[in-house]
Amino acid sequence: MKTITISTQFTIYNDINELPVAIQNISKHAVQIREKAYAPYSKFKVGAAVLLENGEIIVGANQENAAYPSGLCAERVAIFQAGSLCADVKIKALFLSAASELTTTSTPIPPCGACRQSIAEYELKQNEPIEIYFMGETGEIYKSSSIKDLLPLLFNKNLL
Ligand code: THU
Secondary structure, three states: OOOOOOOOOOEEEOOHHHOOHHHHHHHHHHHHHHOOOEOOOOOEEEEEEEEEOOOOEEEEEOEOOOOHHHOEOHHHHHHHHHHHHOOOOOEEEEEEEEEEOOOOOOOOOOOOHHHHHHHHHHHHHHOOOOEEEEEOOOOOEEEEOOHHHHOOOOOOHHHO
């Protein structure tokens, strides 16, 4: 028997102004689209902005449904749209911003497990890491340089 330890790394920024300008820019898109989230059940609005290598920005917000599991998270709305419209253009970064109508969200909100798996698919497909930045409505911003930091031991096509 043996035990392994897997360590992952995050960079923490105290303020949006500390981020590279291109990331500050997509953060604004994430906040804007967050306001358009359709979240009548959870009142938890999430906005996602994807930055492509050609500079294009693609956004998405969570879409809920009365049949709860039929809804979709912001990250997957955005990344699936990028995969549809710009299938051959690499994704550089993804920025997430989340805000609740019920309380102020000041801790960074990371992507859920299903979204991590979806992001992993695109990172492996393009063979280049995707930077993932995430935050609440206010407060610190976390950055992971690759989905591998958020999803160690990820399931992938090589295992099929
Ligand atoms: N949500 C996202 O959009 N992204 C995540 O990674 C976590 C959760 C949404 C789904 C649902 O509409 C609401 O937040 C509450 O779970």
